[in-house]
Amino acid sequence: MPGIVRIGTYLPRHRLSAATQGWPHASSRAVAYHDQDSLTLAIEASRRCLMGFDLDKVDAVFFVSTSSPFLEKLSSAFLAAGLGLRSDVLALDIAGSPAGLGAALEAGLGMIASNRARYVLIASGDCRDAMPFSSIEALSSDTGGAVLLGRQGVIAELEGSSFLTLPILDTWQLRHERYLKDTEERFIQEKGYLSALPKAMEGLLQKMGAGVHDFAYAGIAQPDPRRLGQAAKALGLGQKGLLGERLYKELGYLGCSTPAFLLEEALQTMTSGERALLLGYGDGAFAIALKAAQGLEKARPKNASWLFRDVAHYTDILKWKEHVLYAPRARRPSLDPSSPISLFRERQQNLALVGVRCKGCGYPQYPAQRLCTRCRGTDFAPEPFAEKRATLFTYSLDTLGPTPDPPLIVCFIDFEGGGRMQCLMTDADPKELNIGMPLEMTFRRLFVADGIPNYFWKCTPMREGKS
Amino acid sequence: MSGITDKIAIVGMGCTKFGEHWDKGLEDLIVEAALEAFSDAQIEAKDIEAAWFGMQYAIGTARGTPLAHALKLDYIPITRVENACCTGTDAFRNACFGVASGMYETALVVGVEKIKDSGLSGLPVSYAPIWGSRVEPPVPAPVQFALAATRYFATYGLSYEEGKRLLAKIAVKNHKNGVKHPKAHLRREISLEDALKAPLVAWPLGLFDCCPVSDGAAAAIITTPEKARRLGRPYTLVKGIGLACGARQALLDDAYDMVHFEETVRAAKQAYDQAGIKNPREEISLAVVHDCFTITELIIYEDLGLSSRGRAKEDIDSGFFEIDGGLPVNTDGGLKCFGHPIGASGLRMLYEVHNQLLGRPLGLKVENPRLGLTHNLGGHPGHFTCAVCVLGQGT
Numbered sequence: 001m002p003g004i005v006r007i008g009t010y011l012p013r014h015r016l017s018a019a020t021q022g023w024p025h026a027s028s029r030a031v032a033y034h035d036q037d038s039l040t041l042a043i044e045a046s047r048r049c050l051m052g053f054d055l056d057k058v059d060a061v062f063f064v065s066t067s068s069p070f071l072e073k074l075s076s077a078f079l080a081a082g083l084g085l086r087s088d089v090l091a092l093d094i095a096g097s098p099a100g101l102g103a104a105l106e107a108g109l110g111m112i113a114s115n116r117a118r119y120v121l122i123a124s125g126d127c128r129d130a131m132p133f134s135s136i137e138a139l140s141s142d143t144g145g146a147v148l149l150g151r152q153g154v155i156a157e158l159e160g161s162s163f164l165t166l167p168i169l170d171t172w173q174l175r176h177e178r179y180l181k182d183t184e185e186r187f188i189q190e191k192g193y194l195s196a197l198p199k200a201m202e203g204l205l206q207k208m209g210a211g212v213h214d215f216a217y218a219g220i221a222q223p224d225p226r227r228l229g230q231a232a233k234a235l236g237l238g239q240k241g242l243l244g245e246r247l248y249k250e251l252g253y254l255g256c257s258t259p260a261f262l263l264e265e266a267l268q269t270m271t272s273g274e275r276a277l278l279l280g281y282g283d284g285a286f287a288i289a290l291k292a293a294q295g296l297e298k299a300r301p302k303n304a305s306w307l308f309r310d311v312a313h314y315t316d317i318l319k320w321k322e323h324v325l326y327a328p329r330a331r332r333p334s335l336d337p338s339s340p341i342s343l344f345r346e347r348q349q350n351l352a353l354v355g356v357r358c359k360g361c362g363y364p365q366y367p368a369q370r371l372c373t374r375c376r377g378t379d380f381a382p383e384p385f386a387e388k389r390a391t392l393f394t395y396s397l398d399t400l401g402p403t404p405d406p407p408l409i410v411c412f413i414d415f416e417g418g419g420r421m422q423c424l425m426t427d428a429d430p431k432e433l434n435i436g437m438p439l440e441m442t443f444r445r446l447f448v449a450d451g452i453p454n455y456f457w458k459c460t461p462m463r464e465g466k467s
Numbered sequence: 468m469s470g471i472t473d474k475i476a477i478v479g480m481g482c483t484k485f486g487e488h489w490d491k492g493l494e495d496l497i498v499e500a501a502l503e504a505f506s507d508a509q510i511e512a513k514d515i516e517a518a519w520f521g522m523q524y525a526i527g528t529a530r531g532t533p534l535a536h537a538l539k540l541d542y543i544p545i546t547r548v549e550n551a552c553c554t555g556t557d558a559f560r561n562a563c564f565g566v567a568s569g570m571y572e573t574a575l576v577v578g579v580e581k582i583k584d585s586g587l588s589g590l591p592v593s594y595a596p597i598w599g600s601r602v603e604p605p606v607p608a609p610v611q612f613a614l615a616a617t618r619y620f621a622t623y624g625l626s627y628e629e630g631k632r633l634l635a636k637i638a639v640k641n642h643k644n645g646v647k648h649p650k651a652h653l654r655r656e657i658s659l660e661d662a663l664k665a666p667l668v669a670w671p672l673g674l675f676d677c678c679p680v681s682d683g684a685a686a687a688i689i690t691t692p693e694k695a696r697r698l699g700r701p702y703t704l705v706k707g708i709g710l711a712c713g714a715r716q717a718l719l720d721d722a723y724d725m726v727h728f729e730e731t732v733r734a735a736k737q738a739y740d741q742a743g744i745k746n747p748r749e750e751i752s753l754a755v756v757h758d759c760f761t762i763t764e765l766i767i768y769e770d771l772g773l774s775s776r777g778r779a780k781e782d783i784d785s786g787f788f789e790i791d792g793g794l795p796v797n798t799d800g801g802l803k804c805f806g807h808p809i810g811a812s813g814l815r816m817l818y819e820v821h822n823q824l825l826g827r828p829l830g831l832k833v834e835n836p837r838l839g840l841t842h843n844l845g846g847h848p849g850h851f852t853c854a855v856c857v858l859g860q861g862t
Contacts, residue, residue, distance in 0.1 A: 336601065342600045343600050346602075365719045373715070373719040395617055396613035396670055396672075397669065398607070399668060400588075400668060400669075407670065412718075419721060422606070435617070435621045
């Protein structure tokens with residue numbers, strides 16, 4: 001039976017919390033760094049989801065977001081390129097609704113059930129355009145999620161689903177508007193959330209001929225985490241088996257990725273044969289029933305790293321998210337835009353970090369050379385660098401460099417198995433740097449100049465474990 | 468192959484004061500340096516048969532004609548040379564070949580830069596080739612050399628404090644020398660404490676580890692030794708001139724140590740071989756080197772063979788490179804104090820060595836110099852262009 005094969009989530013390194021000077025809210029929230037957007041978050045989650053998986057078997061990729069960097073242009077096409085998927089995959093963006101993941105699961109499952117695809121990757125990412133000081137800012141975290149659907153190696157079967165559509169102006173963003181807009185909170189809850197969710201759930205239970213007691217766990221996506229208990233109660237769900245408690249408490253609402261995090265949590269605790277209910281809200285609601293498959297215990301998803309670095313000051317975020325204009329640290333020429341033609345020509349090299357390995361002497365090098373730097377050979381094989389580990393060879397902290405979070409960390413790194421690269425380091429505390437420290441690569445947006453975004457890779461200190 | 472040694476005589480040199488010339492334009496600087504050189508050689512513009520014109524930042528003027536225009540040269544061939552911070556020496560080098568080939572008897576070399584009009588701090592440098600993908604990190608010059616400093620400290624077990632102190636001594640020395648030179652940009656002495664306490668630019672490099680960006684021009688008139696003798700003017704002779712360009716090896720090859728710059732080693736070897744220098748530490752009387760940053764000067768000591776590998780610290784601590792030391796380096800203050808108008812710097816170095824060899828330096832004097840060296844470095848670690856030139860006494 002088709003179902004979920006793998007799952008991956010990603011939390012940005014930075015957090016807004018009581019430790020953040022000037023943070024106007026009582027909550028703590030994961031926040032994208034200045035070089036991250038919904039696409040890069042989705043790629044990071046997908047990399048964790050697909051670690052060690054044969055990428056050539058993925059036949060379709062969906063990008064789910066309400067905050068895609070592009071209005072026109074498929075982020076999923078960049079996602080596919082960044083991950084190194086085949087170029088003949090079906091790429092699709094599912095935009096506009098925080099419940100998009102439910103629709104994506106249904107569509108992906110349909111493709112697999114009808115043998116149109118072997119594996120479908122669903123990646124979500126959100127950096128919602130919350131106005132500074134707004135309650136949406138207080139309640140939302142920037143995160144990425146990824147779910148791989150397939151027929152082989154299934155860890156959870158998707159047994160049934162039910163959908164509901166509701167045209168309601170609860171939270172929305174018009175074209176050309178800088179920020180999200182929302183309406184009266186109790187109206188949203190009463191006529192939106194608490195109206196749609198029970199209907200979707202009822203629909204599912206009726207289809208399945210089941211009752212809530214048949215589900216050991218329930219994951220509810222709640223845009224207003226303060227009202228999670230209220231929602232559970234209205235749905236007739238008890239506190240027992242209610243997923244996402246820590247998630248909501250420490251991170252709040254995760255936008256389109258909320259269902260991915262809830263699924264991950266479910267699949268970390270369920271035992272084979274147990275059922276869970278997944279409920280999502282947005283322009284209506286969805287309800288999905290899943291059953292833990294045989295073999296889940298051997299292939300449980302791993303947590304995203306919860307190791308955070310607290311943002312020092314709220315004004316940092318105002319700069320990172322471009323809420324304010326600010327003067328550069330030095331009078332230097334402004335960044336010239338990238339050439340879209342050059343970006344196209346080097347798309348594999350830049351987006352998937354593919355270099356070469358010399359067939360003559362075996363030395364790996366990035367970027368691709370026409371003649372080997374060591375033996376001048378001209379025969380090369382492609383060599384992906386994105387998943388290689390590296391060590392720090394040398395570094396400098398540029399106090400005047402173009403970054404909203406000085407200093408700019410410039411370094412030379414040496415890849416495991418050979419190869420050297422000069423690159424930027426991100427998500428790092430300058431005080432924790434030392435030569436030889438272990439690093440990994442991460443997909444980022446270097447800058448946008450003249451409306452041209454430039455996605456590329458940076459190195460970052462290895463970040464493991466749940467704290 | 469007959470080489471270049473003793474085939475080129477420098478008969479005239481000129482150099483403007485380096486600094487922030489708010490009231491002077493490109494033409495003013497070119498004319499001032501060139502007229503000083505003409506007067507030094509006691510020749511006129513009409514005697515110049517060909518010219519080489521070095522300028523790095525030349526938006527809309529990347530050609531030879533600005534030199535012709537400024538000096539009203541008479542339809543002579545002029546070649547524009549652009550080779551990063553090495554531009555000045557490379558213009559000189561190509562002029563040498565023009566004269567040594569017998570094609571021309573007398574040639575003019577002018578290097579100039581007028582960059583303070585940009586209104587920018589640091590170099591008006593773009594970080595990557597225009598029209599590229601621009602995924603390379605933005606690495607302005609201080610960052611490039613800071614990367615080498617970090618690596619040098621780590622390789623030789625210097626703590627941050629020890630490394631900073633070592634570099635500060637170089638800055639203090641160069642200011643001490645440069646303050647005596649009337650044409651230097653920064654005419655002030657600094658203390659070790661000043662250097663250590665200066666704000667960071669690119670960690671571990673601080674403000675006084677960095678040379679200033681300046682406006683300025685310098686010029687040379689070269690000819691054959693025969694004509695030099697006919698002119699009856701004092702002259703110096705080119706003993707050797709080397710140039711080496713990196714191919715980004717250091718950015719690609721993890722075997723590269725980043726505590727030496729191979730381009731300097733190779734350019735020096737070319738020049739030493741031509742000049743017959745076996746032991747540079749003993750044979751060279753003074754060196755004027757490309758101290759764009761203090762760490763650069765430290766690494767240059769070792770790359771030129773003036774100090775042993777990893778032993779520059781001992782020579783710095785013993786004062787070996789001070790004006791009264793065994794081998795004075797940057798007797799005019801170097802880039803650090805004299806300033807760095809990119810296209811002019813290579814020729815400014817030759818100006819200092821030439822005048823020292825002729826016993827008429829404008830600043831501090833080296834006693835009885837025999838051979839003088841200039842070292843001019845452009846670009847980034849991993850892909851430098853480096854020129855080394857050795858001058859000797861005219862006979």
